[in-house]
Amino acid sequence: MEIKVTLTDSPKAKPADESKLGFGQIFTDHMFLMDYSNEKGWHDPRIVPYGPIPLDPSAACFHYAQEIFEGMKAYRTAEGKIQFFRPQENFKRLNASCGRLVIPPLDEKLLLDSLKKLVEIEKDWVPHEKDTSLYIRPFIISNQAVLGVHPSKTYIYCVILSPSGAYYKGGLNPVKIYVETKYVRAVKGGMGMVKTGGNYAASLIAQEEAEKEGYSQVLWLDGVERKYIEEVGAMNVFFKIGDEIVTPELSGSILPGITRKSVLEVLRSWGLKVSERRLSVDELMKAAQDGTLEEAWGTGTAAVISPIGELKCNDIVTTINGNKIGPLSQKLYDTLTDLQWGRSKDPFGWIEPCC
Numbered sequence: 001m002e003i004k005v006t007l008t009d010s011p012k013a014k015p016a017d018e019s020k021l022g023f024g025q026i027f028t029d030h031m032f033l034m035d036y037s038n039e040k041g042w043h044d045p046r047i048v049p050y051g052p053i054p055l056d057p058s059a060a061c062f063h064y065a066q067e068i069f070e071g072m073k074a075y076r077t078a079e080g081k082i083q084f085f086r087p088q089e090n091f092k093r094l095n096a097s098c099g100r101l102v103i104p105p106l107d108e109k110l111l112l113d114s115l116k117k118l119v120e121i122e123k124d125w126v127p128h129e130k131d132t133s134l135y136i137r138p139f140i141i142s143n144q145a146v147l148g149v150h151p152s153k154t155y156i157y158c159v160i161l162s163p164s165g166a167y168y169k170g171g172l173n174p175v176k177i178y179v180e181t182k183y184v185r186a187v188k189g190g191m192g193m194v195k196t197g198g199n200y201a202a203s204l205i206a207q208e209e210a211e212k213e214g215y216s217q218v219l220w221l222d223g224v225e226r227k228y229i230e231e232v233g234a235m236n237v238f239f240k241i242g243d244e245i246v247t248p249e250l251s252g253s254i255l256p257g258i259t260r261k262s263v264l265e266v267l268r269s270w271g272l273k274v275s276e277r278r279l280s281v282d283e284l285m286k287a288a289q290d291g292t293l294e295e296a297w298g299t300g301t302a303a304v305i306s307p308i309g310e311l312k313c314n315d316i317v318t319t320i321n322g323n324k325i326g327p328l329s330q331k332l333y334d335t336l337t338d339l340q341w342g343r344s345k346d347p348f349g350w351i352e353p354c355c
């Protein structure tokens with residue numbers, strides 16, 4: 001399919017101070033759009049000036065949340081080249097999300113080709129300062145104008161781009177988290193393994209209450225037994241307990257993170273003992289109290305590695321590694337970010353050049 005390009009005649013000024021970018025606050029000059037109808041399938045791929053999308057008030061996405069999204073980044077190397085990190089994985093996951101929400105699947109090659117074309121047009125928007133990146137948000141919304149509860153007959157696929165600042169300013173500061181015992185994020189058979197807005201809507205109240213208590217994230221437990229660790233906020237989670245590194249197995253209610261997958265592959269390439277298994281909160285708190293819990297960290301595209309320095313469960317508060325980032329967390333962060341920003345050779349084949 002040919003991608004039509006319509007360039008803006010009023011480009012915006014690029015941010016002057018890249019140290020103040022923050023996350024997801026400004027958007028580039030163009031976006032990618034594609035439509036779906038039962039008659040034409042996915043059609044009319046196009047790059048157009050960034051702007052509002054007209055939607056009928058009865059559009060399905062407003063009422064029944066038939067929508068999915070992805071999150072990834074483009075990185076600028078020291079040589080000025082722009083590159084992606086495992087973008088094929090994001091598009092594979094997008095199609096998996098489509099399956100769960102009964103959205104028609106897309107051609108993954110077209111998704112990658114069109115992303116490259118969009119980012120090439122916007123390449124001057126990829127920031128230059130250390131640890132900054134261009135955040136990429138592909139998403140699909142259902143837009144059939146009808147109130148019946150059934151899969152929409154029409155959809156929009158859209159990609160927007162947002163120059164984003166360094167996640168960490170002045171070192172990786174460990175976060176404080178608590179075990180969430182009141183709310184659940186997802187249950188097996190639900191949508192926990194899918195990147196869909198509904199999961200985030202369900203998590204907002206827990207996040208609000210955690211912040212009020214001075215915690216930055218919650219540690220989610222499984223929604224059935226309320227016993228096994230699942231994720232931390234919107235990140236996957238790892239624990240180093242003695243010489244074993246444990247992350248919860250993908251149970252159906254956990255989002256299969258691409259950073260999680262990459263961390264597992266890196267750890268295994270280093271010959272370390274890694275387990276994807278069920279980890280109960282009792283086992284975790286016991287390890288935290290007897291000192292065998294050496295390190296804990298979250299993984300996700302935004303932060304890459306987010307060390308956990310304090311863990312609270314009911315009334316018990318424990319500190320991990322003296323509330324400092326541990327050596328393994330630091331080494332993982334350095335290894336992944338060196339690959340992403342092109343500071344080291346890529347032995348895994350994870351880097352996808354753009355332009």
Ligand SMILES: *Cc1c(COP(=O)(O)O)cnc(C)c1O
Nearest residue numbers: 234235236255257258259300301
């Ligand atoms: C996106 C996301 C992650 C992390 O996935 P990455 O592919 O590593 O960015 C983890 N948990 C949830 C709930 C997510 O939405």
